Amino acid sequence: MQVNDNTFLITGAASGLGAATAERIVSGGGKVVLCDLSDAVEAHARSLGDAARAVRGDVTSGDDIQAAINTAIELADGRGLAGVIHCAGIVSVAKLLDRDGNPADLDAYARTIQINLVGSFNVMRLAAATMASNSPGADGERGVIINTASIAAFDGQVGQCAYSASKAGVVGMSLPAARELSRHGIRVMAIAPGIFETPMMQGIPDDAVAALSAAVPFPKRLGKPDEYARLAEQIITNPMLNGEVIRLDGGIRMQ
């Protein structure tokens, strides 16, 4: 699978990892549909020129994601949707019991699962349905799906029951989805980022960022969004990457 001349759907593309991935794909000669709840997605698509389109949409909505896929099919001009890089997600922190011993809010837990896990399944099922009818390329390849997990799927911290469970669900879907979609020539991968410098992390105080950076074996800093985008590009172009979750974290193991 090449980036040049192919069309990709990127969710969560108004910001952070998704926005950087859109830039890298366009600079590699690809075309992108940027899907995000935020209206900032329109300005980001405009900044990328004719190779980009914006679709405001919620990853948990079948209609919204189908509309984004339809836009990608139009933009692809007969070549079909080549891949999805699914970056939309939310972070949440809540302890099982608060300091007075009251139980956590169940709706808040369900919301994190709905957006991060059910949203990933929604994007994957609709993208796969479209890509299965693409003309096969080299090795019979028809498409690639890249989901975004987190190192919290493996090293969840106190307060991360919902976030860790949602991302562990993304990890858990990778192999069965890759096995099932193999007969259509569609690969499924996930990236599990460590701590990246994106708006999601902007609320963290400077001293906490310094402590997190110091905890990374090498390099001692937060990840840059383009480093995520470079791994997404490698996954797109390397056909042997399938059914696996790659940690991208400088070696950090959260305590």
Ligand SMILES: NC(=O)c1ccc[n+]([C@@H]2O[C@H](COP(=O)([O-])OP(=O)(O)OC[C@H]3O[C@@H](n4cnc5c(N)ncnc54)[C@H](O)[C@@H]3O)[C@@H](O)[C@H]2O)c1
């Ligand atoms: N930044 C990190 O350190 C880090 C670490 C591990 C995993 N991640 C994961 O990477 C992904 C991207 O995170 P980021 O750091 O770029 O965050 P970000 O907040 O900068 O970007 C996330 C984007 O997703 C969009 N979004 C949220 N809910 C949505 C929905 N229901 N439908 C459509 N769009 C929606 C937001 O509007 C936002 O533009 C997330 O899944 C996040 O959990 C991030």
